[in-house]
Each structure stands twice: as C-alpha cells, then as structure tokens.
Amino acid sequence: MIFASIIAYFKDRMAKQAEFLRLLDEINSLSDRDLRDLRADRMEMIRHARQQVYGAKAA
Template sequence: MIFTELLNSARSRFAKRMQYNRVVGEIELLTQRDLADMGADRSDMLRRAYQDIYGR
C-alpha cells in the first residue's frame, strides 16, 4: 500500500517534470522578435508555466 502510493507519487512528479521541461523548451525556442510580436516576456511565461503545472 505505501509502496504503491510512493510509486504513484513519483510517477505524478515525473509526468509534471516532463510537461514542464517540454513547455520550457518551447518557450526557450521563441526568439526576441516572437516575444515582441506576442507582447510577452520570457520570464513571465516561464513563471506562469511553473504555476500552471505545479500549482504554486
């Protein structure tokens, strides 16, 4: 029972980390021009991605 909970927790954390890494990779590929066209700031996008995925 405890092992199953630990395993499920680890899987959940791993899935979130993979999702976060994927989003960060996409954000990092944006050029300054892309960001300017969107009126976006890279650091704000990264912070929002973290909050959306990890809920903090």
C-alpha cells in the first residue's frame, strides 16, 4: 500500500513537471514583440504557469 502511494506520488510529480516544462517552453517561445502585443510580462506568465500546475502555495 505504501509503495503504491509512493509510485502514485512520483507519477503525479512527473506529470506536473512535464506540464510545467511544456508551458515554460511555450512562454519562452514568445518573442519580445509578441509579449508587447499581449501586454504581458514573461516572468509573470511563468509565475502564473507555476501556480496553475503546482497550486497557489507554489508561488
């Protein structure tokens, strides 16, 4: 039982990390011009991505 929960925990962490890295790649692919057009800040977008994937306490 404990072994199964440990495996589930690590699977969840790996899935969250994969999702965050996908979002990070997408954000980093935006050019400075794209960000200006969106009136967005790259670091703010990364912070929001982290909160979306890992939850509000990850900030």
